[in-house]
Amino acid sequence: MSFRRTSSVVAAGAAAMLTLGLAVPAQPAHAEPRKAGAAAKRILGTSASSNSWYSGAWTGGYLSGQRAADWGAWRGSPSDMATTYPERGSWNAIKNSTWHIETFRSFRGGLMYGVPLLPSDGSASLKDVAAGKHDAVFRKVATDLRKKGRGKAIARIGWEANGHWYPWKATAGNAADYRRAFARVATVMRKASPQIVIDFDINCGSSLAGQSNRLDSLTKLYPGDKYVDLIGCDVYDWHQTGATNASQWRSALQPKNAPGLADVAAFARKRGKGMSVPEWGLAKPGAGGNGDNPFYITQMRRFFEQNSDVLVVESYFNEHADYIQNSLWTENPQNLKSAAVYRKLW
Secondary structure (H helix, E strand, O other), X not given: OOOOOOHHHHHHHHHHHHXXXXXXXXXXXXXXXXXXXXXXXXXXXXXXXXXXXXXXXXXXXXXXXXXXXXXXXXXXXXXXXXXXXXXXXXXXXXXXXXXXXXXXXXXXXXXXXXXXXXXXXXXXXXXXXXXXOOHHHHHHHHHHHHHOOOOOOEEEEOOOOOOOOOOOOOEOOOHHHHHHHXXXXXXHHHHHOOOOEEEEEEEOOOOOEOOOOOOHHHHOXXXXXXXXXXXXXXXXXXXXXXXXXXXXXXXXXXXXXXXXXXXXXXXXXXXXXXXXXXXXXXXXXXXXXXXXXXXXXXXXXXXXXXXXXXXXXXXXXXXXXXXXOOOOOXXXXXXXXXXXXXXXXX
């Protein structure tokens, strides 16, 4: 099965937006159709994979440049991006976690690097970060990326802040603190590494505590166009972002109480930014997911194709660990049917 972009796919994408209640921006008569890969090429350059956007993975297991490359070899198309995170137990851990850069030195693709806004030891607040009290930490991270050949890495600053599981979790009440902290870190990192790509990345399907509108996770936390290159979300096949049929998929694109993929794509397009999906994947039934679900893989691919004008990067979260068990490729693959579909489509 192939979903390569054609003019009919563009039309189908617009029709789908209308069906879902999304506004399709009017274009003047002389306007050209949206071009596949336009945002990706503008922000990162031409993809090495068979996609018009950058496509990669969190490979799980012992992270290395070789494993990142092996993901591409397994699927039959070079991997464009490796997803990684530093240690975050303390400020010193965040500052000195260079192994998570160096281990990918042999990988020819890009690096998508999670930047914790706060350590997990509870030693600071968003207000402290916004006030510049920890600038040295973020300056060091950006400098290390640049000096180690990753100056154009994607920095996912304070990712999934609308969730409740990270120290930098935000609410409608402290959204301004989050925005100021994000802006401060983005400014510091850009000064130290001018080519760095800044990603604002929420969790699709999670509402913002204290919200008055289902899109508040996007609109209240967004730090401003000046500080952002990419707007994205992480999304998994579980809870209200999961789907095993067409009706559920339509709901997953625009969940009742939170932003979904369709909302993020529209928001990024409206602001002239690229879209990112830094983490996406299946989830085991015991975690609220649908297990080995080829339908979800197919629909994600179709969404990427229909939004390839604004999509810059997507990365499958391949994790064998018990809490999610969504691996497609590993020493002991867990979702064989979905893996076969992924390899066929990518």
